[in-house]
Every structure is written in C-alpha cells, then in structure tokens.
Amino acid sequence: MKQIKLLYVAMLLVVCQFSDGEVQAQERTKEAYRPQFHFSPKKGWMNDPNGMVYLNGKYHLFFQHSPNTTIWGPMHWGHAISTDLVHWQEQPIALYPDSLGTIFSGSAVVDKNNTAGFGQNAIVAIFTHHNKTIEDAKTGLHQYQSLAYSNDEGKTWTKYKGNPVLPNPGIWDFRDPKVMWHESSNQWIMTLATKQSITFYGSKNLKDWNRLSEFGEGLGAHGGVWECPDLFSLSVNGIKKWVLLVSINPGAPSGGSGTQYFIGQFDGKTFTAEHTDTRWIDYGADNYAGITWSNTGDRKIFIGWMNNWTYANLIPEQGFRGAATIARDLKLKKVGDDFYLASVPVKELSVITGKANQLNSVKVNKNYDLSAKIAPFEGKYQLELTTAERASFSLHLSNSKGDELIIGYDKVSNTFYTDRTKSGQVNFESSFARKTIAPRIAKGNQISLKLLLDATSSEVFADEGLATLTNTFFSSAPLSRLHIKSSKPFMVQKIKYSGMK
Template structure:
C-alpha cells in the first residue's frame, strides 16, 4: 500500500477517496511507466517515470519506491533526476553480481540502471540513446556513468531497454530494446553493460497500430510441468485491443540470441492476439529481476495515454496496477497462455457473492496519519469480490457505492458475463465522473478463456478506490479499469 496521508484542503481533499490503498501512487506528482524493477537483499525496488515538479507529464526522471512484500510501498527521493540536457525515459535495473561493469569495489555490489537518455539537439530534433547509472549503496544514491551513452544509433525512436543476464559464469548480458516506429524489438548482447552488439530482431508481428514500447523477455514456468518457455512482452500505443495503449505478449523460445515465437497468426483481428490485460488501463507492464526461486512478478501502469493527463485527481496523478505473479498454462486449445494472480494485502476484505445475492463491505473511513478518519466518503479499503456464473449462463453484476438495502442510484460499474457470446465486459459509462475526456466513458470486453464446455465462469473483482481489476479463468483473462465514483464502491449486486 502507499503510505497513508491525511487530506488537507481544496482539491487534495476532494480526491482523497480516489487514492488507492494497494496500488502505488506517487505522493504528490505525476507517475507513469514502471522502470528498473529489481529484487535485492530482501527489498523490491520499483522505479517509475516521474515528474518531480508537478502532476502532468514533463521533467521526466526516475522516481523510486521500495517494499518488502509488494503491497506496502515507501516512496523515496528521486533516484535519477532529469537535467537540462536529458530526460530519463524508461529502462531496467540489474544486480551486477559479477561486477562486469567494474562499478563496485571489492566489498560492494552494484545495482546498474540501463535507461533511455532523451535529449533535444540544438536544431530541435530529438535523440534517444541508452545510458547507465549505478548505485553501490543498495539503491539509496545513484551516479551517472561518465561514458554515457553506451548505445546510440542516432534515432529519435529507440528506447526502453530491458536487460538481463543469460547463462552461467560464461554467459552474457542481453538487452531487448525497441525501434518504436518500426515495430521491432532488437536484441543486443554485452559482456560488461558498456559495449553492446546487435545480434537479432523480432517484429513487426501482431498488433502494430501504434508505436511499440517497453519490451520485456523472460523465462516462465509452465504450471504443473518441468517445462520453461520464454515470454516476449511488447506494449503498444495506440492501437490496443481496448483502444489507446495496451500490452501484448508472445510465447516461444530464446537461445541467448534469437527469440522464436511458437504462435503467430496472419489474422488482422486484435482478438486473435494475446493480451496481458483487456481493460483500458494497463500499460507498459514489465517484470522484476532477480526474484528468488524463479518466481516472476509483473506490474503495469494503470492508465491510458488517451486521457492520462486529464484524470481528475490532485496533486497525484496515476497509479500502478497491483503486482501480479505470473506463470504459464497450456489451455484446452493447445496454446500457452499467461496466468496472472494479484498480490493482495492481508487486510483486504474478501466477500463471496452467492447467486442472486448482494455483497456489501462494512463501513469505516480510511485512516489518516494521526489515526483519525479522513473525510473521504467512507472508503472501504481493498475489497475482493468472488462469484461464479453457471456454464453457458449470462449475468450482470453492478458495483456501486450503496449500502445494504439501499436502492441503486444509477451510478456504478456494470460487469457482464455473456455465456452465449463467450465474453466478459465492463461498462463504465455510468461510473462516476466520466466527462473529463471524451475517450474515457467506455464499454470494454474480453473473450472468456478457453475451457471445458461444462466449466463454470469464476470471477474475482478487486476494488481499490479508483482502480478495479477483474480476473476470470483463474487469471487467464484480466481487465483493469479506472473509475471515479461519487461514493467509494463497496457493494456488488447481481442483476
């Protein structure tokens, strides 16, 4: 959870009820893509695109937060600030266990950030190149490498490096980075993080309606087997399944040089591709490096570039998604698909919704730093609703801010399972404040995951102030939606 902060006055007080508890938000500034996700000495580090000076995009630097449980986050001072010459765009961080870059002394271990330097030349043209910063005090302070940039191809659309070590002691560093307008993920290798050689490329493939961004490449276990496959993550803006920005993925093999997908289709239908999230508000998702026991955790930005700069919160703007643990399952149609399970706070209120019933979270205002109650409309913290729809049946659930026995007031998020069409949808056209941008009010849908014909549809809905995450098929399908209700959502009714 983001550390609790009391409401003060004016606009800040008005949007307190919309600040999530378990979805990380910056204290009082703008936030977008997650960066540099790494586990080191018992601590998860979350860096993120941040404007330290305001709640709109600009002055882009790397913000920094840490956690020991992936739920409770402490925001720290800006790690890598922008300068007059450079904004610090997205990238990744690694633990240089072998000291290949030579940044650490004998008793030290270096964390190395690989990020995109975004600069503007005297003639007004942009330039994007890859640079390094390093820390030898467990991420507390960072220094830029004097030899920056370490990879420059003279492009204005070359960004978002994700770096990892491949192989044992005789292995090498691998970087995946996008040539954004070419819809291409390029693979580079290096012995030392400083000198890089281009060795292969992947793409264009599947969705190419906007620029490609924020790639990731990692091995992932197939549940119930000893098998491991590789997953390539590619974000897209615009042109995603739900409209605007979104994140697709490919499953295949990687030999240290080449990524080979196991499934590509010639279809031009977005529904035929694999998407990490079918909602409007999940983008730039990447995974944590160096997590013990081979586990893989991911987090995305819970917003959409179509309207991210106009969401009605202040002084903070935007949050991360919940952290999700991922693995692979082989679905009945024979394809490997990513399964996502959110990491939830221990104090989340869990409510089951029997058929035809209503589930309502108990009241209680959110706490302020002094232990009192904030005047936020009675936010109920993180709620988790679980329910089941019979195979082949259809049902609509309404999530709203009403109390038990209170009539509906017409406002709410409507979630519909259509057994005949094999779809699930989220209708937020009546979900609170919808007028701040014409692209916001939407009805978003996803195909239900392949299953046995007689399998019931299980739903889990996580509600955290202004962010709702919907999971079905044991996490094979997810939809993330922003909402800005007049009253915090705490009731779920089956229509």
C-alpha cells in the same frame, strides 16, 4: 500504503516525517481519488514503472516521474521501496535529467559478478536518455541508452562517465531497454523498443553492446509505436518457454495504449514466436508499460501503469496523477495445445486482506443483493465467485449518487467485460466512458472471477488470470452497493468476499 479505515471525504494528505533526510513513507490519505492499496506518488506525475529490482529483502520500484507537474513533463526516475509488494515507502528521486537529456524508461539489474566494474552486487540502471535539443533538430538521434549505478542499494546514484553506452543508429523511437542475464550464452541481453519492432543486443559488461537480431515484422499489433518490452522465461510442467512483452500506443483492443505478449523460444540471439495471433496481457483500458522485477529467480512479478495515454493528462487530479496496478505473478497455462500467459495478484496481498466471508450454493434469480455484506468495506474489497455453469451474469457496483460500474460475463459472445460508462466522472475525455471486453480463453463450463476494487480502480482476473481487465473510474462516492444480476436463474457455487485493510 499503510491501510486504515477512512471517510470518503475530508481531503488531507498524511505523511510520516523522518529526520536527517530520511524518506517519507507514503501513507493512507483522505483524498477521494487516491488509491488506497495501490502505489501512487505523494505528488506530481507518474507513468511507466522502471528499473524494478529485488535485493536483500527489498523490492525497488522506480517510475517515470515529473515531480513538479501533474501532467507529463521532464522525466526523472522516482523511487519507492517495499518489503511485501503492498506497503510502499517513497524515496528521494533516484535519477535527474542532465546534459544528455531527461531520463526515460529502462531497467535495473544486480551485477553479482561485477561485470561492469562498478562493484560486486552494484545495482546498475540501464535507461534511455531523451535529448529535446537533438529531437528538435529532426535528426532522429535524440534517444540513446545510458548507465547509472548504486553501491548502497539505491540510496545514491552515479551516472557512468562513458554515457551513452548505446548511441542511436538513426531510429526515431529507440528506447526502453530491459536487460537480463542470459545464462546459456553467458551475456547480458538488452531488449529494446525500436519503432515498431524489438531489437536484441548482447553485452559481457553492460557497456559494450552488439546487435543480435530484430523481431516483430508481420507479427502482433502495429497500430502504434512499440514500447517498454520485457523478455523472460517461464516454465510449466517442466516445459520452458520465453515470453516477450511489448506495449503499444495506440492500438490496444480497448482503445489507446495496452500491452501485448508473445510466447516462443529465445536462443541467446533470436526470439521466435510460436503463435501468430495477437494476445494481450490485459484487455482493460488501464494497464500499460508493465514489466517484471529482476533478480527474483523463477518468480516473475509484474506491475503496470494504471492509466491510458488517451486521457492520462486529463483524469481528475489532487496534487498527483497516476498510479500502479497491483503487483501480479505471471504464470504460463496450457489451454488445449497452446500456452497462454496468466496473471494473478501476488500472494503478499493477503497482509491487507481482511477475514474472508463465504457463501455457498447461491441461486441467483435475476437479482441477488450483496450490498449489506460489502457496505462496511467502503468501496475497497476483494470478491471471488465461482459459477456452477457457463451462464451470463453481471456484477453491478453502485452508490446512492447513481454511479454504476458493471462487470460481467456474456455467454453468447463468450467474453468478460467491464462497463464504466456511468461510473461517475467520465466527461473529461470523450472516450473514457467505454466498455472493455476480454475474450474467454479457458474452455471449461465453470467460470471463476476475482475482483479487486480500490477507490478508483477495478481489476478483474477471470479463469485464474487467463483473462484480465483493469479499469479506472472516478465515482462521486464509494461504490458500496453490489448486486449480482442475470436474465435467467443460475447457480453460483461459491461467493467469497473480504475488505481491504
């Protein structure tokens, strides 16, 4: 989304027109609730990110899309492309519903060795067909896995005539295939959500699949159905681990939908977790169904749906509903004897980050006012701070209308939090006005916190991404005031702030 300075009011959609069927670039708009540096569709409904794949300098983002409604409806695969993970150009719809069903979530891979026979370097999408007619018959056979492929880098798609390639064995929730190439076992691995477990399948050609194993019994959160899994490896200090992401709805720590993760080992057949505690990639209310891009080598880039199924169909809309989180790099970090998953904004965000200003050795005596410094950013900025000690503090983001978003750290409970109970429009759903809380995982006394603030979202990355809180809000005007508050005096070693262009 191309960045320009905007007045907060004046609702006008700005898009670039291209001739001869060329796509329209998603441009900055003057809609009050349109994210300004997060992807959102030009119109219609968006939920899960799908089929993310990198090829020839372009990041492809497909997503669950109902183009003609602003509530969940018949699922298509929408499509957007970026060269920098920040500026997105929305493309024509990639996959439409057909006689086998609507197009639910899935993934995409680059078939470098033409294992499927669709062509060398074909992009192959692996997705769930959802058949409403069969669902209504209550047989439990209404979800099955299918293929489509593109030989022109995602411009046009052909659905495989042999679909479905993985019929339903009788599992009601049988969906969201995430596929990767596993070098050691020389096969494609499909990670599939199967009710309240994950089932792994293997294939040499993407067409013929064999069941390998199942994971999940007695581990993790089971308050709702498991969805949108992802399996990938990460290394830290020469130690390789496997990470399994599993989204769940409901059952997240902040209520409604969220994404848990497991760290362990995968041998080409079986995933074994190395911990028994339940861990979450984000403790905020609005980061769901996130997965990583394929074909990016050792770098694992994640993006999620910035919404929550509890109120997704009810949030304020202006011809569109739904947006994506900022793209994030995933890393392993060792804390004590354990490994944890951390996420931080991608470095490419620097292309829209303005010149940074920095304050050093700031003593906060109950209230420190930064409003004059951040007001020119019109509620869209990046803030980083590092404390000299572990002390309770809070950031109060507000406006002249009385809206307030509070982000902070509580020393007694050793937790970070975001409180949006008075952030603006909150009455469209009974639970939206909530305080979300993340446990602190880091052990040191020094606390670091990074905040990304957009028109309708706050993303908090504490202790280099070990604790993350993503929350949406709908204020009546930009949050152009900022105060750092504490009950006792404390020292902030560094405050760094910059506008988002």
